[in-house]
Amino acid sequence: MMKEIVIKNISIGDELLIGQVINTNAAWLGEHLSSAGFQLDSALTIGDSERAILDAFNACMDADLVLVTGGLGPTADDITKPTVCKFFDTELVFCQAAYDNVVSLFKRRGFQMSERNRSQAMLPKACEYIPNTYGTAPCMWLEKKGVVFAFMPGVPFEMKGIFTDELLPRIKQRFHAVPYEKRVVMTTGIGESFLADKIKDWEEALPPFLSLAYLPQHGMVRLRLSGRHEDAVLLHETLDREIAKLTALIPEYIFAMQDQPIERTVFDLLINKGMTFASAESCTGGNIAHVITLIPGSSDVFKGTAVTYATPMKTKVLGVPAEVIEKHGVVSQEVVERMATGVRDLMEADFGVATTGVAGPSGGTEETPVGTVWIGVASSKGVVSKCFNFGKDRENVINRATIMAYEMLRQQLI
Template sequence: MKAAILSIGDELLIGQVINSNAATIGRILTEEGFKVTSVLSIGDDADQIRQAINDLLDSNQVVISTGGLGPTHDDITKQVLLGLFGGTWIQSPGQLEIIRSIFEKRGRTVSDLNRQQADYPSSSRPLINEVGTAPGLWFTRGDSDLFVLPGVPAEMKFLMENRIRPLLKEKNKGRFIIQRTLRTTGIAESTLAETIGPVSGFLPDGATLAFLPGFGGVRLRIMIAGTDRQWMTEQLNQIADFLIEKAGIHYFAEGDDDLEDVIVDLLTRHQQTLSLAESCTGGLISDRLTNVPGASAIYLAGLNAYSNDAKIKWLGVTPETLRQHGAVSAETASAMAAGIRQATGSTYSLSVTGIAGPSGGTPEKPVGLVFIAIATPSVLHTFRTIMPGDRRQFKERVSSWALNHLRECILNQLKS
């Protein structure tokens, strides 16, 4: 079955608000076996809203709209729908009670405008919103369903999960879409595609493979549509196993897990620890690691040694090393990693030093030059690269590059 997403609001068109709602709705529709044909964003314009809803209902079995259900003059969606589908206004006692409860908790009085949010056209069915003031609306036209939701992300998510998902399951009985997303890093999209080979050699009917590149690597999304869940699951797992084997060391996780999740898990399972000495990344690697629940079990300490004086005083980098090789060098990175590991007693340590730009580069050491060092129980590794991008992009890319090398060094150490 086909589905479309309609996002209503001037704020979406002028870039004031990022349309995260469409991504959530698209994911849920896909999980329930619907093929999303389009995502359309329009302004708060009555003619545009009418035209879009008519067009989308003509070519889709499900249309999900967000936005324009608020209490102010520019929230016109509900009024337009009353004119489009007909009927009269009815008040939802259940939604009105929720509105009163919300306002009572906030110590506020319910205004007439807020009471009107509980009104819905008699040509629709209300979808009670327990986390906000505006109910969702459910219209039907022939075999097609239109679901109209508030634009507030938390309210939209509640209604999608608790009201609309069960209706989608009922409407699309017997058909499923299942998927897995594999994470790779350290390999370009084109190189990964060449390594995997033609998809016709391993994808059965109803299966698709998408390459999704980003700063941290390339995601491989496998999707299979059909009616036999057991067969689909077996095929999905076979494809995933094939891709993981092809990707080799570049495969590191599945789903939403990132490099820091993998590293924390590896070190936790082997009761090992880590320390960091950062310079050009400004503590970003430490930030990423400490965002992982349970990181306190493996992460001992981190030092953001941005200046040469800090490198000398706290990490034991010698003035002679800095004079001869400079702050951005394999030698300084090595001394930083060794110094933080000795100071903390960690199993592993990682250091990073580089030139984020836009100034500070030379012909011998251009902007973007980075060195990292990783000290393990048996050896000290150094790595060099030149990383493009502005300062923020540089830091994000370097942090992923460094974490991936750390992951590989840990795996190699565990094998030895």
């Protein structure tokens, strides 16, 4: 078996360290390298300083390939090229091909060239210039003591284009890839630790070339089973077998066999059954409606929503009797069930989904603490409802209530 190469990533930019810009490049590179049969060993984010850049370059000299993004623009804070010259003991020289690329790009966009933009054609003498057809910043390929450094712009759409068109073919030609494959299983209704206990024996018996990752988020856990093996057929068949074992262990918690949100699963179920739903939302504030309408074609399954945030609107719009609210409280089983049936009737939908609760951070009582949410689903068969407590963080309460509302609707559809 050939040695698997070590690939590292360096992302350069002060804006990444202060939180002004989210570093999506590292995640994107990791995903696309894996798909191509390579593994990203580590990712390092550093600022625009010569010391930080040189330290990062030296720290990566145990790698085979280093992918560097950022710091290649024409402004004073883009210092990557001069620092590259210092590290590789070379100098900046004028590159006619790079200059022609910048001129051509400016001409297509109707802009005038400036001396500052001309500076982008100054490249390290030791580099191999790789054209950037997506922008003006150059892509460069250099080697030192057997380690390849590939430099790309930090602008995501430029980086993605150059990597796909130019760098990945070169990487495949230069280095040995090991087939990689993954499966994703989406679960809800069970916490990460409880899920781990249920599948413990199966996980411990996995072949050594497979690995399982738990990826929890609001109200659900993604399970990613992945592996790398020289024999792609063996890898594929083994994944098939292990996924079949996993689904047999936890069928009641699985809502999708691919990486997709629960509302997409519900959308598909409703489409297949030719059915519709509407929502009556209080504490979720329209979020149930928001996530479903992000899906193209959602008008085929979603009738609409009534965001009855103020208590009187539950009576005026949905027909919840005022005496029911007064007797049981606005956050109660009786109210959420009336809301669900009210919106179902109002919008002539097959299902009515309703939420009422205390998202916080204030408004809770001893009987109804912050995080308490009642969810109800009404259909021709009646109403099902359940009370939850989703904690004290407002955003988390809203997101988890939304997911659980869809899960309760999904349960009525299967």
